[in-house]
Amino acid sequence: MQGLFISFEGIDGAGKSTHIDAVRLAFEATGARVTLTREPGGTPLAEQLRGLVLNDPMDAMTEALIVFAARRDHLKQVIWPALARGDVVLCDRFSDASFAYQGGGRGCAWSTLETLEAWVQTPPVAKNDADSPRPIKPLLTIWFDLPAAVAAQRLTSARIPDKFESQPQAFFEKVAEAYERRAQEDPTRFARINADQTIAAVRSDVLAALVTRGLLKA
Ligand SMILES: Nc1ncnc2c1ncn2[C@@H]1O[C@H](COP(=O)(O)OP(=O)(O)O)[C@@H](O)[C@H]1O
Numbered sequence: 001m002q003g004l005f006i007s008f009e010g011i012d013g014a015g016k017s018t019h020i021d022a023v024r025l026a027f028e029a030t031g032a033r034v035t036l037t038r039e040p041g042g043t044p045l046a047e048q049l050r051g052l053v054l055n056d057p058m059d060a061m062t063e064a065l066i067v068f069a070a071r072r073d074h075l076k077q078v079i080w081p082a083l084a085r086g087d088v089v090l091c092d093r094f095s096d097a098s099f100a101y102q103g104g105g106r107g108c109a110w111s112t113l114e115t116l117e118a119w120v121q122t123p124p125v126a127k128n129d130a131d132s133p134r135p136i137k138p139l140l141t142i143w144f145d146l147p148a149a150v151a152a153q154r155l156t157s158a159r160i161p162d163k164f165e166s167q168p169q170a171f172f173e174k175v176a177e178a179y180e181r182r183a184q185e186d187p188t189r190f191a192r193i194n195a196d197q198t199i200a201a202v203r204s205d206v207l208a209a210l211v212t213r214g215l216l217k218a
């Protein structure tokens with residue numbers, strides 16, 4: 001049995017947390033079992049690494065190595081077992097966030113991130129596997145696309161900013177450009193959602209993206 005792997009992406013304040021639960025409920029209503037998780041994090045070790053990345057100053061490559069180390073633990077402990085059980089895995093951010101933040105935002109080389117993605121996301125070879133395993137990617141990435149200026153306004157009073165959320169708007173413009181590049185590199189995987197609408201309109205577009213791809217019934 002093989003489950004469904006869906007990731008949620010966008011700059012800080014774009015609306016991921018507002019909508020991920022509605023998607024969980026929609027899948028659960030079909031009788032599916034859902035694993036709802038997040039990155040960096042999702043396991044005790046990866047949550048510790050998240051604390052370092054979100055709070056401690058470090059260079060871009062160090063940051064990339066830590067988020068990918070957290071991802072490996074998360075894949076091994078949570079995501080691969082859940083997909084093997086046939087769960088719908090809803091992941092609040094995955095490796096596109098590393099390309100967007102460590103690549104676009106912090107300037108880590110795209111090719112370095114591609115190498116890390118290939119290493120970290122390739123499952124261990126099983127003893128009687130004839131083929132070499134390929135790196136895992138989400139089947140679908142729901143990308144909340146929102147201008148950095150609007151996201152900044154939404155976040156102003158919403159919460160105490162962490163290391164990334166306290167970056168200037170120009171940082172998030174670079175992060176958004178890197179998301180755009182990832183979407184162009186893999187257009188069928190991405191569902192681009194116009195997040196600059198009411199919460200109800202965004203929710204309806206998110207659910208429609210799932211229906212259009214045959215993942216949910218209308
Ligand atoms: N479509 C929307 N219109 C106005 N405000 C929104 C909308 N979507 C989310 N918000 C608000 O913006 C803030 C950031 O949303 P959130 O879902 O936490 O973003 P993210 O998880 O992507 O960082 C929250 O205060 C949320 O209530």
Ligand SMILES: Cc1cn([C@H]2C[C@H](O)[C@@H](COP(=O)(O)OP(=O)(O)O)O2)c(=O)[nH]c1=O
Nearest residue numbers: 012039040067093094097098101102164165
């Ligand atoms: C997954 C991932 C997240 N991040 C950053 C993006 C976010 O600013 C931050 C935390 O993610 P986020 O899910 O937005 O947490 P919260 O909803 O609590 O703000 O981590 C990276 O820099 N690289 C990564 O690979």
